[in-house]
Amino acid sequence: MDTVKYYSPETGIMSNDRPDSGVVYYCESTEGYYDKLCGTCGEDGNITCPTCDGDGEEVCPECNGDGEVEIDGESKECPTCDGEGKKTCSQCDGDEQVTCPDCEGDY
Numbered sequence: 001m002d003t004v005k006y007y008s009p010e011t012g013i014m015s016n017d018r019p020d021s022g023v024v025y026y027c028e029s030t031e032g033y034y035d036k037l038c039g040t041c042g043e044d045g046n047i048t049c050p051t052c053d054g055d056g057e058e059v060c061p062e063c064n065g066d067g068e069v070e071i072d073g074e075s076k077e078c079p080t081c082d083g084e085g086k087k088t089c090s091q092c093d094g095d096e097q098v099t100c101p102d103c104e105g106d107y
Contacts, residue, residue, distance in 0.1 A: 007034075022102045041100035049092035056094040057086040 004014045007025040018024060019039055026035040041047050048054040059065040060081035067085040069078045077083035088094040099105040 036103070036106070038100060038103035040102040043103075045100055045103065045105035046097040047100050049089060049096055049098045051091040052089035052096070054096045056089055056092065056096045058089045058091075060085055060087045 004016060005026060005028045006016070006018045007014045007027055008019050008022060009025065010022050011019075014027075018026075018037070021039045024037050024039060026037050037043060038045075049056075052058045060067075060078060062080035063069050063078035063085060065085040067078055067081065067083040068075045070076075078085075081087045089096075092098050
């Protein structure tokens, strides 16, 4: 099996060309051994958070980033973001990285 070395379980295709993303098995051993590779995270197990683009913050859903909300007919500082218009990212909790969805951090 060392001539067709890459197997993508997502597509079910074996190929000589390594896919650019997703989990791929590197099957070059004649002993039946394989390595699990991930093109999405580069075998790191994490990717940049897609919600905040690695910033750690996202637009406040309460004020839509304005920093102010209307309370009892008056414009007041948004209590959710303290008037900043942003809050800690709900997906990465401010860590800027999340577990890779393709390999699920299995590294």
